[in-house]
Amino acid sequence: MNIISFPKLHINLKINPVAFNILNKPVYWYALIILTGFLLGLLFVYKTCKKRGVEQDNIWDIALFGLVFGIIGARIYYVLFALDEFNSIGEVFEIWNGGLAIYGGIIGAAISAFIYCRIKKLSAPKVFDVCAPGLLIGQAVGRFGNFVNAEVYGGETAGLFGMSINSAAPVHPLFLYESLWNILGLIILLLFRDKKKKDGQVFCFYIFWYSLGRLFLEGMRNPTYILYVIPNVLGISQLVAALLIIASASAFVYLQVKKNKNVEER
Numbered sequence: 001m002n003i004i005s006f007p008k009l010h011i012n013l014k015i016n017p018v019a020f021n022i023l024n025k026p027v028y029w030y031a032l033i034i035l036t037g038f039l040l041g042l043l044f045v046y047k048t049c050k051k052r053g054v055e056q057d058n059i060w061d062i063a064l065f066g067l068v069f070g071i072i073g074a075r076i077y078y079v080l081f082a083l084d085e086f087n088s089i090g091e092v093f094e095i096w097n098g099g100l101a102i103y104g105g106i107i108g109a110a111i112s113a114f115i116y117c118r119i120k121k122l123s124a125p126k127v128f129d130v131c132a133p134g135l136l137i138g139q140a141v142g143r144f145g146n147f148v149n150a151e152v153y154g155g156e157t158a159g160l161f162g163m164s165i166n167s168a169a170p171v172h173p174l175f176l177y178e179s180l181w182n183i184l185g186l187i188i189l190l191l192f193r194d195k196k197k198k199d200g201q202v203f204c205f206y207i208f209w210y211s212l213g214r215l216f217l218e219g220m221r222n223p224t225y226i227l228y229v230i231p232n233v234l235g236i237s238q239l240v241a242a243l244l245i246i247a248s249a250s251a252f253v254y255l256q257v258k259k260n261k262n263v264e265e266r
Contacts, residue, residue, distance in 0.1 A: 001014055001016050001158055002014070002015050002149075002165060002166060003015075003165070005163045007162065008160050008161075008162060008169060009161070015148050016255065017030065019032055029145065029148040030146075031144040031145075033141065033142060033143050034142045034195065036141055037139065037145075037164055038067065038139070038142070040138065041095055041135060041137040041196060042059070044057050045134035048133070052130050054122070054126060054130045058120065062112075065109075065112040066109035068103040068112070069263055070106070070109035070112075070113065071100070072108050072110070075100055077101040077103060078101040078104060078165075078227070080230070081227035081228070081236050093117070103214075103240050105164055106135070110128070113127060125199035125203065126200075129196070129200065129201070129202035129203050130135075130205035132202050132203045132205070133189055133193075135188060135206060136206060136210070137182075137186060139143055139178075139182050139210070140186065143176075144179065150166070151175075151176055152174050152175040153165070153172060153175070153222055154217075154223075156170065156171055157171060161173055161176065171222070172233070174219055174220060177213075181209075181217075183235065185206070185209040185210065188205075190210070192205060197255070198255040198256065198258065199255075200251065201252050201255050204252040205248075207247075208249055211240075211242075211244040211248065214241045216244060217236045217239055218238045218241065219238060222226040232261065
């Protein structure tokens with residue numbers, strides 16, 4: 001049981017990470033919230049995909065494979081940068097004990113979607129554009145799974161949204177900051193996507209926006225929850241975010257120039 005409060009907002013909550021038990025096996029709020037975010041994102045994409053040239057049956061397939069390979073990717077990513085936490089090979093597979101990295105999930109899901117598109121002869125850039133809003137929805141909701149686990153927070157703060165965990169000094173609620181950042185990105189993306197010039201630019205914006213927020217928020221994070229590539233200096237998520245910001249911005253500009261060039265040639 002965690003006692004989580006926002007002193008300046010006069011909010012006090014007692015939260016049990018376990019939602020309920022099935023045959024004496026705990027079912028955690030974290031898993032339920034992540035699943036809710038996934039389903040809400042999937043529902044949005046399912047309802048909007050046909051208008052944008054992607055069949056609904058394809059979305060179901062992509063979502064199923066994305067879920068499976070997203071979990072695998074998230075686990076592999078985490079394990080690779082936290083090998084010292086595992087005492088045996090068996091522990092690597094115990095994902096119910098925690099240890100999933102969102103960047104790994106995105107990479108795993110993206111790879112499976114790309115392969116699916118190649119097999120089905122679909123336009124991968126178009127499919128990725130259609131799925132981008134769903135990813136932001138899922139991530140905005142999913143971050144509240146970290147809230148119920150009393151994790152993903154930063155240093156001490158006297159700000160309005162300072163969050164106290166089990167009566168400790170208030171800290172930055174980074175889960176909330178990232179969720180709000182994703183919601184803002186979703187709004188911008190939905191306004192922008194009908195003005196895009198080339199398939200793939202919406203997904204480029206998603207990668208750029210998410211990575212930009214992650215780059216700064218990861219720097220505020222409690223070191224306990226950072227996977228370091230350079231101990232106490234550079235987190236792997238910060239490095240990946242910086243690389244993806246450069247890559248997505250470059251790809252966006254390339255697609256824009258390519259589109260303009262094609263128009264001029266006509």
